Amino acid sequence: MQMDASQEPSSTQRAYLAIRRMILVGELAPGEKLKIEKLRQILDMGGSPIREALTLLVSDLLVERLDQRGFRTSDVSPSNFAEILNLRCHLEEMALRESLANADHAWEDRLVISHHRMMREPRANVERFEELHKAFHMNLLNGCHSPVLLKFCNQLYDLNIRYRYLAGQALNYSARDIGKEHSDIMNAAVDRNTDLACRLLLDHYRNTGAFLEKHFSVEAAE
């Protein structure tokens, strides 16, 4: 019998997480062909788990499956970015309102803890910080009793992260006081001030979005 809780995950799961990470941080470029053989060598496993992982990533909209020509990472575009941003604003507002309506002490505790952990993490450790940042934002929504909505928000969040990495991580938190924005959102949520929390959250996203868009156009002009 297996007593240790640290079950080693299946090959499929490992492949899924590894490839997903590579796409999000940009190690695999947008539109890049994903050859099974190459991934097999990198991840050191058979073709089946790779295929299965790629199939899972198709549903996350991070990978596209081409009829009988294999897989490639999905493309990025300004219009796609705008679409993601707009959908996120709508869906997260919906989720946040429901979450605050159902908020209890346990939820509040989780929120405060995740906020604290995020603030404590040095920004230098980019991937770790992104993880905690995501955890904080998802905890805001977690009180909402709609698993499907949460799944959508999660997906959209990941798609958005990808654009942040593409824009260059360093520039991300320079111009504004992101720490204060997060604290304000959390305080409004803890106060159960739903309208304010929604407004702050959406401003947070829209500001970041405008910032990234500006950066894209600079990049495109170079």
Add this chain to the structure above:
Amino acid sequence: MQMDASQEPSSTQRAYLAIRRMILVGELAPGEKLKIEKLRQILDMGGSPIREALTLLVSDLLVERLDQRGFRTSDVSPSNFAEILNLRCHLEEMALRESLANADHAWEDRLVISHHRMMREPRANVERFEELHKAFHMNLLNGCHSPVLLKFCNQLYDLNIRYRYLAGQALNYSARDIGKEHSDIMNAAVDRNTDLACRLLLDHYRNTGAFLEKHFSVEAAE
């Protein structure tokens, strides 16, 4: 060179469509274990395409993957039904508003044609009618330039169909004049009367939802 458009689909595609259909119409019951071996025999193919099709269905929320214990069809519940209905109302309203804002002649033509085809189809041919019914509703939204939103609506539509089949198809269109509801929605859309179209569409869904919920509770009491 392949001149005929009727490319025979890949095994994975065939498996995906076949299993999806079986789940939607209820041939595979909610929560039922999906054994690879059994599906292999039914569909007459190897295990790999089956696994891949099941993985695709996981993203459609029609199948659940259990850590290392295979697959099963996802469960149904009143709360899940309510969640789907609520999300559909929100997302389809969003999509419909954007669709009408972008509406052009080609879109209008497609809408009218799909409505006509649906009305012409005898209700006896249940699966064919459902197909046309879905096509009509998706055409309403198709003018919206947000592929991700459309994908979500599509998914939610399928999840809802499943509940319709579970409730028993025959009862579905008995009490109300569904034909008129559809015509009214289409006319409002063609008139670019956005608010009216949204109200009619959402009433349409909520009425059907209330009807199905009533039916579930009757069934549960028996």
Add this chain to the structure above:
DNA sequence: TCTGGTCAGAAAATCGATATTATTTACCCA
């Protein structure tokens, strides 16, 4: 030179078999 078709090489899709892992059943000991 350009068009169209054919052929070789590469890649993907699929299959059948093997190794792992969960679940059930039978058994032993308290």
Add this chain to the structure above:
DNA sequence: TGGGTAAATAATATCGATTTTCTGACCAGA
């Protein structure tokens, strides 16, 4: 007799090999 352990069984996850399909280069004819 009941709880827990261990073997047996069933099913999954994974691999390596085969079949099918696509892609790009090459050559012939116009």
